[in-house]
Amino acid sequence: MSKTQPKRNATEDDAPTCAGGDHDHQPVKFDDSACERAAAIFRALGEPQRLRLLIMLEARACCVSELAEALSEPLPAISQRLRILKSERIVRSRRQGKHVYYSLADEHISRLVTNGVMHAMEDE
Amino acid sequence: MSKTQPKRNATEDDAPTCAGGDHDHQPVKFDDSACERAAAIFRALGEPQRLRLLIMLEARACCVSELAEALSEPLPAISQRLRILKSERIVRSRRQGKHVYYSLADEHISRLVTNGVMHAMEDE
DNA sequence: CATATACTTGCACAATCCTGCAACTGTTAA
DNA sequence: TTAACAGTTGCAGGATTGTGCAAGTATATG
16 A cells, blocks of 8 residues: 555545545535536636626527627627537527527526626636 | 617617626626636636546545545646646645645635536536 | 655647638528 | 528637646655
């Protein structure tokens, strides 16, 4: 046994969350794929342009041209970003006439966005 | 005036969050730099390896070798990732003897991580 | 002081991702 | 059906980023 770790006590329950084992009676229960999925969501949120889109959508559903005009950016760029957000199920789209309205997928996402921005505004 | 947008009503309060203007009496108040900062945080969370680190740190503070052993990865790799997380003030480090203990920076981050993973586990 | 442990940093390679433009699809109106 | 509007998709640069290994720093121990 390598003595790299400081070894708090001699018992064996040393891996509280995500060691290599497959015991699932831990306080924070999560599996490997959930971790990857969560990271994918965070990555999608991790870009100023996309995040700004989401902040607008948090207020209300918008169509693509609305977003493009509000942000002063070409329409294909907006569409592309929405596509990425949709592929992660962060936004959903519904067609209405010749417009496509985008909105946040659920309350969970909404809270995630809000919390992130709140945190960013607080400590800097 | 271009009639690209569907124009819900004729009033002028059409930009609820982040239009180009500089009026700050809106429901969701946030400025440009906050958006970029928030994105930077999300981006840091947006990688499975780093996220896994954070999930471990959510349970308790760990030193680098602990994390390296638990995740079966070379120590420099862990250190590198922690460096990135620290540069975004997502984790903080405190030295204790010959070990350096890392922990989440604050409750806000902890909640962000938890919410993200929870969401990921729910709908897939 | 010299050595071992614990961790950090630098650098180069590879992969991934964002962007912009052009072409294409779908919907409404004449 | 044709034309105009709304949005999507494909593709090729260019930039950013993750990874691995080697070398460097810092702290404790003999």
